Amino acid sequence: MTDPTLQNRYEHDLQLHTGQFLQGDYQTPSDKSISHRALIFGAIASGPTVIENILDSQDVQTTQLALQQLGVNITTAGKTTTVQGQAGCKFAKPQSALDFGNSGTTARLFLGLLARQSFSIQIQGDASLSQRPMARVVLPLTTMGMQSRYLAKSGYLPLSILPSSTIHGIHYQMPMASAQLKSALILAALQADSPTEIEQPAVSRDHTERMLRQFGGGDSLQVHGLKLLVSPLQHPLQAQHVVVPGDPSSAAFLITAALLLPQSRLVVKNQSLNETRTGFLQIIHQLAPTAVTIGSQSAQNQGEPAGDICIHSVTNRLAAFRIDAHNLGSLIDEIPILSLLATQCAGTTVIRDATELRYKETDRLSVIATELTQLGANITEQPDGLQIIGPTKLHASVTTADSHKDHRIAMMLVIAAVIIGDRFPIKGLNSIAISNPTFMDDLISLLKD
Numbered sequence: 278m279t280d281p282t283l284q285n286r287y288e289h290d291l292q293l294h295t296g297q298f299l300q301g302d303y304q305t306p307s308d309k310s311i312s313h314r315a316l317i318f319g320a321i322a323s324g325p326t327v328i329e330n331i332l333d334s335q336d337v338q339t340t341q342l343a344l345q346q347l348g349v350n351i352t353t354a355g356k357t358t359t360v361q362g363q364a365g366c367k368f369a370k371p372q373s374a375l376d377f378g379n380s381g382t383t384a385r386l387f388l389g390l391l392a393r394q395s396f397s398i399q400i401q402g403d404a405s406l407s408q409r410p411m412a413r414v415v416l417p418l419t420t421m422g423m424q425s426r427y428l429a430k431s432g433y434l435p436l437s438i439l440p441s442s443t444i445h446g447i448h449y450q451m452p453m454a455s456a457q458l459k460s461a462l463i464l465a466a467l468q469a470d471s472p473t474e475i476e477q478p479a480v481s482r483d484h485t486e487r488m489l490r491q492f493g494g495g496d497s498l499q500v501h502g503l504k505l506l507v508s509p510l511q512h513p514l515q516a517q518h519v520v521v522p523g524d525p526s527s528a529a530f531l532i533t534a535a536l537l538l539p540q541s542r543l544v545v546k547n548q549s550l551n552e553t554r555t556g557f558l559q560i561i562h563q564l565a566p567t568a569v570t571i572g573s574q575s576a577q578n579q580g581e582p583a584g585d586i587c588i589h590s591v592t593n594r595l596a597a598f599r600i601d602a603h604n605l606g607s608l609i610d611e612i613p614i615l616s617l618l619a620t621q622c623a624g625t626t627v628i629r630d631a632t633e634l635r636y637k638e639t640d641r642l643s644v645i646a647t648e649l650t651q652l653g654a655n656i657t658e659q660p661d662g663l664q665i666i667g668p669t670k671l672h673a674s675v676t677t678a679d680s681h682k683d684h685r686i687a688m689m690l691v692i693a694a695v696i697i698g699d700r701f702p703i704k705g706l707n708s709i710a711i712s713n714p715t716f717m718d719d720l721i722s723l724l725k726d
């Protein structure tokens with residue numbers, strides 16, 4: 278749900294001045310990617326799946342609502358969500374269109390999930406999602422046998438998935454590294470009549486693969502480096518108890534503030550340490566080895582590793598860093614906050630191979646460059662990335678800064694105000710509820726004078 282208080286909390290309750298620091302234990306919001314997948318796998322497994330600490334954010338609620346519209350019974354009591362599995366992709370025809378709101382993950386994963394149904398389903402999204410490419414998923418799914426029809430513009434939502442009785446395995450070379458595309462193909466391949474081979478150009482988050490194994494579908498999946506072989510499910514998946522760890526891409530905002538505000542000490546609790554997601558942590562560990570302590574990992578539920586991380590403010594000036602194809606996938610959603618960090622690092626930070634950023638909630642390369650320039654950053658937009666020369670002393674924006682309703686841009690701008698120590702007007706802060714509804718409360722309670 279949209280939380281109208283996020284904008285108010287910023288404008289009225291967040292008191293900013295220089296000399297502030299972050300201190301305390303930070304219970305990070307639960308991981309968005311894992312939350313979506315726990316609901317989906319719970320829905321197709323046999324028996325009741327219990328999810329502890331699911332992320333309570335707009336995007337995850339979108340997935341939950343869509344599954345409920347498809348006839349899946351999902352109930353929540355406190356921090357526990359129970360999904361009554363259907364023992365397969367046996368859904369009921371929804372009464373109305375499935376609205377995926379702002380959530381790219383829901384849209385892409387559901388295309389694979391719903392590729393083989395006996396009825397048609399209309400799917401749509403908000404203005405931002407309707408401009409994000411769907412052909413990357415629809416094209417290979419069509420080769421597998423999915424039938425669909427675009428309802429407005431070719432390649433984009435809204436579209437209708439049409440009835441299809443058979444899905445075939447294919448050999449597919451993915452044109453871009455995308456966990457959403459990979460996951461859509463895996464979900465369809467599990468329903469196919471022959472095996473599917475997927476080749477990725479680079480590593481992307483592996484939560485779908487881990488969850489498939491956790492739910493007992495390991496015999497349908499072989500992973501050899503960047504190649505996946507997915508066989509049709511021979512037996513229903515089995516309901517599980519899933520504990521969702523903290524989201525690294527949400528934690529990165531307060532971690533960056535803690536690094537940059539002298540005297541800070543933040544203990545980030547129960548954070549996902551899945552190595553396909555730790556690119557941000559690796560960069561800050563490499564820049565400031567003494568500022569970051571990673572506690573012992575506790576393997577959760579044979580699923581996802583997690584642990585506590587302690588962050589101290591840095592005493593020396595940080596050096597510029599480099600992001601390219603080799604680490605992009607492990608920090609793709611952290612690029613906005615890493616760009617802000619780069620403005621405080623000495624030298625030229627280069628972010629390249631990052632064209633995918635142009636297909637997120639906004640064209641993030643363009644929006645990051647525009648908004649950080651307003652704050653005094655020396656940043657240049659490149660066709661496939663950004664170049665940021667630092668350090669620069671940022672100043673409060675003289676005009677209203679604009680998140681363009683992109684949650685990660687909104688949080689980047691709030692952290693910029695915190696680092697500057699002065700509040701400036703920012704539009705569109707309610708979008709933060711898409712991934713991180715407790716962001717403002719957490720920031721206000723951890724920020725000390």
Ligand SMILES: O=C(O)C1=C[C@@H](OP(=O)(O)O)[C@@H](O)[C@H](O)C1
Pocket residue numbers: 309310311382454455456457458460481482609610633
């Ligand atoms: O699979 C996922 O849960 C996600 C994958 C990433 O997108 P791509 O797979 O399109 O890169 C990421 O940006 C998104 O926030 C979540």
Ligand SMILES: C=C(OP(=O)(O)O)C(=O)O
Pocket residue numbers: 336379380381382383610637638685712
């Ligand atoms: C890109 C994001 O999510 P999605 O693709 O699910 O909208 C994000 O959370 O930054």
